[in-house]
Amino acid sequence: MIEILRLSHRLPRDCRITTHVALSARAFGATAMHYSGMHDQEMEDAVHKITLRFGGTFTTHYITNEQSFLKQKKKEGYTLIHLTVYGTSFQELPQEQTNDKILLIVGGEKVPPYIYHLSDYNISVGNQPHSEVAALSLVLYHIHGIETDYAHAQRRIIGQKRGKKIETFVKEQSIDLVEIPDLTKDFQQRPKEQ
16 A cells, blocks of 8 residues: 655645645655645545546645654554655665565655654655655656556546547446547648747
8 A cells, every 4th residue: 555645735825736745645655745834625525536437545644743643653553765866876775675664755846854864764766956756756657567457447548659549437337438539630730820
């Protein structure tokens, strides 16, 4: 079981990035994202709608005390992995960790020192400034791979070389297939405006 803790969510500054942390976590197999900082019902609702439409059991939870939450997760047997540009390479993460209960910690504004001390691992995807969404995605892919089958999906995106296809389901039955035409040909053939 893989869960995420997003630290210090700030409104309105972090609305988009925290949503992307949640969606990336969901896509790469995490089951939940907990977050601290400011409560954001709008972000929670947006993530919930995606989960309803595209399946799975991903949930979001607001927490008020990060330190107590981390200590409780440790008692429950979770391995705490803090993603930080100052850590050692994620490729050095022991493979035996991939089957345990894992809590990945993703920073926000300045990360308190106790996060570094409570974490079992402080890891990075590189020692240059980068996005927390990129770091989370790489680490989740390293640990879990990509999730492809989501229970109770109402919709499924069907990968295409060109164009878009979305399959819609009701009670496990496919009811329609929406095909969106490839419009890139039109853009390639249009003369440039003067």
